[in-house]
Amino acid sequence: MGKSEVNKVVIVTGSGRGIGAAIAADLADKGAKVVIADINLDAAGTLAAKIKAAGGEAIAAGVDVSERASVKALIDKTVRQYGRLDVMFNNAGISQTCPFLDVTEDDFNRIMKINGLGVLIGTQEAARQMIAQGDGGKIINTASIAGKQGYPLFAHYCASKFAVVAITQAAARALAEHRITVNCFGPGVVATELWQQLDREFMEHGLTSKPEQAINEFSQSILLGRVSVPKDITGVTTFLASEASDYITGQTVMVDGGMVLI
Numbered sequence: 001m002g003k004s005e006v007n008k009v010v011i012v013t014g015s016g017r018g019i020g021a022a023i024a025a026d027l028a029d030k031g032a033k034v035v036i037a038d039i040n041l042d043a044a045g046t047l048a049a050k051i052k053a054a055g056g057e058a059i060a061a062g063v064d065v066s067e068r069a070s071v072k073a074l075i076d077k078t079v080r081q082y083g084r085l086d087v088m089f090n091n092a093g094i095s096q097t098c099p100f101l102d103v104t105e106d107d108f109n110r111i112m113k114i115n116g117l118g119v120l121i122g123t124q125e126a127a128r129q130m131i132a133q134g135d136g137g138k139i140i141n142t143a144s145i146a147g148k149q150g151y152p153l154f155a156h157y158c159a160s161k162f163a164v165v166a167i168t169q170a171a172a173r174a175l176a177e178h179r180i181t182v183n184c185f186g187p188g189v190v191a192t193e194l195w196q197q198l199d200r201e202f203m204e205h206g207l208t209s210k211p212e213q214a215i216n217e218f219s220q221s222i223l224l225g226r227v228s229v230p231k232d233i234t235g236v237t238t239f240l241a242s243e244a245s246d247y248i249t250g251q252t253v254m255v256d257g258g259m260v261l262i
């Protein structure tokens with residue numbers, strides 16, 4: 001893709017690091033104006049500065065995706081800075097390893113609030129702005145293999161990612177009349193700090209005995225034979241943000257190296 005192929009204003013939540021950071025950096029490289037939004041404002045600021053140093057256009061913004069007022073403030077800031085919002089990535093998310101019988105109400109609510117409710121709020125508030133602009137838009141949510149299959153050590157996380165798929169389908173139907181498309185993508189096992197945390201939790205529960213045993217064992221079924229890195233995801237995410245995907249809505253595009261074949 002050429003430098004000017006995604007000439008859009010894009011928010012990426014949870015882009016201070018990991019998958020979100022790669023999504024944002026790739027879009028900035030393709031000419032997008034990118035808002036690096038994260039609960040960790042320092043991390044967001046570091047990436048925004050890096051993008052600008054490389055000749056791209058970016059600002060940093062603090063946000064807690066589970067708080068509507070915070071998401072509204074993020075969109076207001078984006079519109080003040082760049083005049084509009086074209087693409088919203090609801091990517092921020094958290095996970096936790098927990099044996100099925102031990103998942104508590106607090107565990108369930110904490111994950112659902114960020115991964116499920118956060119995506120609902122982000123989709124609604126982005127849509128309100130896009131409807132007011134009157135010329136459509138794109139909303140792209142981060143699902144997972146856990147949005148297609150239930151895994152015994154991640155029941156509450158899977159519930160939250162099934163919720164992402166459900167919200168995506170409902171929103172696609174609700175917002176099509178405004179020429180807003182809503183899609184999600186499903187990573188498999190991506191080597192980010194999120195998986196480092198899961199790996200530690202496997203050991204704390206006595207499920208594994210050494211670092212990286214969990215990620216390696218969990219990845220045995222990947223057809224392409226290796227764990228992914230954030231850069232593996234950006235072909236699809238930049239495509240979903242670009243005009244090339246204008247006729248796609250309500251879909252979940254799996255980017256998992258062939259873990260879930262549905």
Ligand SMILES: NC(=O)c1ccc[n+]([C@@H]2O[C@H](COP(=O)([O-])OP(=O)(O)OC[C@H]3O[C@@H](n4cnc5c(N)ncnc54)[C@H](O)[C@@H]3O)[C@@H](O)[C@H]2O)c1
Pocket residue numbers: 013014015016017018019020037038039040043063064065066091092093094095114142143144145186187188189190191192193194195
């Ligand atoms: N790593 C994987 O294997 C994997 C696989 C499938 C899906 N995912 C999903 O991809 C997304 C990104 O995961 P990652 O691996 O890059 O994780 P990560 O932990 O490396 O990064 C997540 C980012 O989200 C931010 N964040 C957390 N809570 C937030 C909140 N309430 N508001 C705003 N920002 C918040 C964090 O500060 C962090 O910068 C998540 O939705 C995750 O569920 C990850």
